[in-house]
Structures are given as C-alpha cells and as structure tokens.
Amino acid sequence: MLEKYYRWLRFNIFYLGNPPWDTGVSPPELETFLDSADAGFALDVGCGTGTNLLTMAKEGWEVVGMDIAWLSVLKARRKLRAAGVDGRVIHGDITGGFRLEVSFNLVLDIGCYHSLNQGQRAHYRKNLANWLVPGGTYLIYAHQRTSPDVSHGISQDDFSAFTKFLDLLWRVDNDEKRPDGGGGFPASWAQFIRLDSMKPTH
Numbered sequence: 001m002l003e004k005y006y007r008w009l010r011f012n013i014f015y016l017g018n019p020p021w022d023t024g025v026s027p028p029e030l031e032t033f034l035d036s037a038d039a040g041f042a043l044d045v046g047c048g049t050g051t052n053l054l055t056m057a058k059e060g061w062e063v064v065g066m067d068i069a070w071l072s073v074l075k076a077r078r079k080l081r082a083a084g085v086d087g088r089v090i091h092g093d094i095t096g097g098f099r100l101e102v103s104f105n106l107v108l109d110i111g112c113y114h115s116l117n118q119g120q121r122a123h124y125r126k127n128l129a130n131w132l133v134p135g136g137t138y139l140i141y142a143h144q145r146t147s148p149d150v151s152h153g154i155s156q157d158d159f160s161a162f163t164k165f166l167d168l169l170w171r172v173d174n175d176e177k178r179p180d181g182g183g184g185f186p187a188s189w190a191q192f193i194r195l196d197s198m199k200p201t202h
C-alpha cells in the first residue's frame with residue numbers, strides 16, 4: 001500500500017516539471033505499427049501527458065489512457081482537448097482490479113511495466129489478458145533489467161510470462177545505453193498478439 005502512495009507521489013512530482021521521457025514525440029515503433037494496422041480501440045497504460053494518445057487519435061483510433069499521476073492525467077486531457085480530438089483519460093492504477101467496459105485492439109505501454117514490482121506485474125498481466133481482444137496487439141517499450149539485484153527493468157522471466165497468453169511477433173533489444181529518453185538504460189521493444197485459446201497463468 002505504501003509503495004502505491006510513494007509511486008503516486010513520485011510521478012506527480014515528476015509531472016510538476018517536464019520529465020525527461022516526456023519528449024512530445026511518438027516513437028517510430030508506434031508510428032510503424034499505426035501505419036500497418038486498421039484503427040480500433042487503443043489503451044495506453046501509463047499514458048503520461050497523452051502524446052501517444054493524440055498520435056493514435058489522429059490516426060482514427062478510439063483512445064483511452066490511464067495513469068496513476070493526477071497531474072499527467074490533467075495534462076493529457078488538456079492536450080486532447082486543445083487538439084480537438086476525442087479520448088478518455090482515466091486516473092487509475094493499471095495493476096488495480098477494476099474493469100473497463102470495452103476491450104482493446106491495441107494496448108500500448110511505453111515505460112510503465114518496467115518500474116512495477118513482481119506482484120504488480122502479475123496483476124498487470126491479468127488485466128492485460130482481460131483488456132485485449134483475441135487477436136489484439138500488445139506493444140511495449142521497457143528498460144531491460146541490468147542485474148538480478150535490482151527490480152527495475154524487464155527480464156527474460158517477464159517475456160516468458162507474457163508468452164503464456166501472448167504470441168511474440170518481434171523483439172528488438174538496444175543494448176547500448178542511450179541518453180535520449182531511455183534514462184540511460186538499455187531497452188527493448190516488443191510486439192505481441194493475444195492468443196485466442198490460451199488463458200494466462202500466474
């Protein structure tokens with residue numbers, strides 16, 4: 001419980017200013033996906049100030065964003081409103097137990113999963129399985145775990161847990177530490193498809 005408030009506080013403090021990841025530009029990996037896909041319903045988990053919500057909405061997607069930080073939610077709502085596009089931005093914890101009334105063709109995570117602890121990751125994966133339509137896409141960018149002694153970062157165990165209910169289409173690891181928006185961490189991009197027949201196991 002304390003961890004949750006600490007997380008809420010930490011990210012709100014970041015959004016009092018301009019956090020380093022908040023570049024205002026969508027990454028090419030998302031743009032490439034949008035170029036190749038039919039528009040549908042998209043959920044951006046840990047949506048920050050809504051840059052990627054805006055990009056997707058402009059491509060015809062019905063967008064929902066969710067973030068634990070009130071300030072980023074306010075900024076994201078303002079960004080969508082200023083651009084004159086529709087979209088819903090929910091203040092919430094993506095590891096929580098609440099249900100959304102729609103399922104999504106795309107769930108996007110740029111930089112959220114990698115900071116969760118192990119228990120939160122299991123809840124997240126359960127939610128992800130409920131939120132994605134069969135055949136839906138999960139697109140993730142995450143810092144890699146650089147040592148077994150730290151909790152931050154995505155590991156091979158995480159990829160294995162995802163592939164219990166998702167098919168991995170591709171994964172690209174950038175092993176060098178990039179100073180730009182990558183927080184100095186090596187990082188991975190991956191695209192998964194939700195399998196029809198398999199249920200998540202935890």
Ligand SMILES: C[S@@+](CC[C@H](N)C(=O)[O-])C[C@H]1O[C@@H](n2cnc3c(N)ncnc32)[C@H](O)[C@@H]1O
Binds near residue numbers: 048110
């Ligand atoms: C590194 S930032 C990336 C923000 C955005 N995706 C972007 O690319 O600009 C991670 C975001 O995840 C949010 N976040 C962290 N833990 C969360 C949780 N449990 N539920 C919802 N959002 C969370 C943070 O508030 C922050 O906005």
